[in-house]
Amino acid sequence: SLRFYRWTPEGAPCAVTFGFSQAYACAEAAVRARLGGVTVPLVRRATGGGVVFHGTDVTFSLVFPWPTLSDPGLVYKDVHLAVHLGFKAGGVATGLWSPSRAPGLRPDCFAGPEPKDLVSPEGSKALGGALRRRRGRGLYQGSLRPDVLGVTPAAARQAVTEGLSVGWKALFERREPAPRAAARAAELRTHRYSSDRWNRRR
Numbered sequence: 001s002l003r004f005y006r007w008t009p010e011g012a013p014c015a016v017t018f019g020f021s022q023a024y025a026c027a028e029a030a031v032r033a034r035l036g037g038v039t040v041p042l043v044r045r046a047t048g049g050g051v052v053f054h055g056t057d058v059t060f061s062l063v064f065p066w067p068t069l070s071d072p073g074l075v076y077k078d079v080h081l082a083v084h085l086g087f088k089a090g091g092v093a094t095g096l097w098s099p100s101r102a103p104g105l106r107p108d109c110f111a112g113p114e115p116k117d118l119v120s121p122e123g124s125k126a127l128g129g130a131l132r133r134r135r136g137r138g139l140y141q142g143s144l145r146p147d148v149l150g151v152t153p154a155a156a157r158q159a160v161t162e163g164l165s166v167g168w169k170a171l172f173e174r175r176e177p178a179p180r181a182a183a184r185a186a187e188l189r190t191h192r193y194s195s196d197r198w199n200r201r202r
Contacts, residue, residue, distance in 0.1 A: 002164060002172050004157055005059040013053040015041045019130060020048055024200045027051050044199045047141045049130030058144040058156045062164065066138035072131050076116045078167065079140055083118055083127060086163020092149055093121045124148050 007014050013035060018027035027042060030051045062079065080096055087094045097113035113119050118127035126149050129142035146156040161172055177185065192198045 001061075001063040002161065003061045004160075005054075005061075007055050007059070011055055013038075013040060014055040015043070016051060016053055017043050017045045018049075018051045020045055020132070021202070022050065023202045042199065043193050044201070045130065045141060047130035047132045047139060049128070049141075052128075052143045054143070056145070056147065058146060058153050058160070060142050060144070060157075060160055062138075062140040062142070064138050064140070064168070065136065066133050067136045069133065072133075073116060075131055075138060075140065076129060079129060079142070079164070080116055080118045080127060082163040082167025083144070083160050084163065085167055086159035086161070087149065087151075089162060090151075090155065090159055092151055092155075092159065094118050094126060094149065095121065097123070097125070118144075120148050 016027070016031050018024075018030075022044075024042075024044070027044075031040070031042060034053065066075070077096065084094045084096060095118075097115060097117045097119045099113075099115065113123065113125040114128065117125050120126055125145070127142055127144040129140050131141075132139045142160075144156050144160065146153050149156070151159075164170060165172055176182075
């Protein structure tokens with residue numbers, strides 16, 4: 001399942017997510033340092049990673065079979081390589097970041113690229129993601145910056161969809177969530193992801 005998210009209003013950062021294991025105070029400090037006194041929703045993700053500022057990015061998730069525990073780096077490589085191929089088909093140059101030494105986790109996810117992130121030809125980070133594996137399934141959550149590659153959000157979504165279709169040999173059909181799934185999502189939004197118990201648990 002491939003899902004794209006919309007942010008309202010689009011434009012300047014209007015929401016912030018941060019990794020499951022990150023301390024709330026650390027995420028809050030990163031937001032203060034960048035946005036000053038501007039107040040935006042601050043939500044803990046189910047996946048790992050650092051702070052991500054949303055609003056101008058193309059945010060998407062991918063749920064896929066992950067029956068046997070394997071190196072997460074291989075999953076990142078497979079996802080980002082597929083998106084790379086999607087952009088390549090549209091004539092947009094990208095690459096996978098492969099430094100000689102990994103810089104380690106930064107509080108701000110887009111402060112710089114991590115190994116296997118998608119980057120522009122100049123080395124600027126364009127796509128980063130985070131993973132979680134549970135009950136034989138994987139969840140990838142990604143944030144793609146169209147402005148870094150000089151493309152529109154629509155072109156970025158198309159590159160993601162077409163790249164994953166080819167790279168993962170999957171045919172994606174546009175579909176609305178089933179009523180039961182939509183109701184469960186609304187329940188989780190209200191009782192988990194909007195709650196201090198979830199967001200301030202660390």
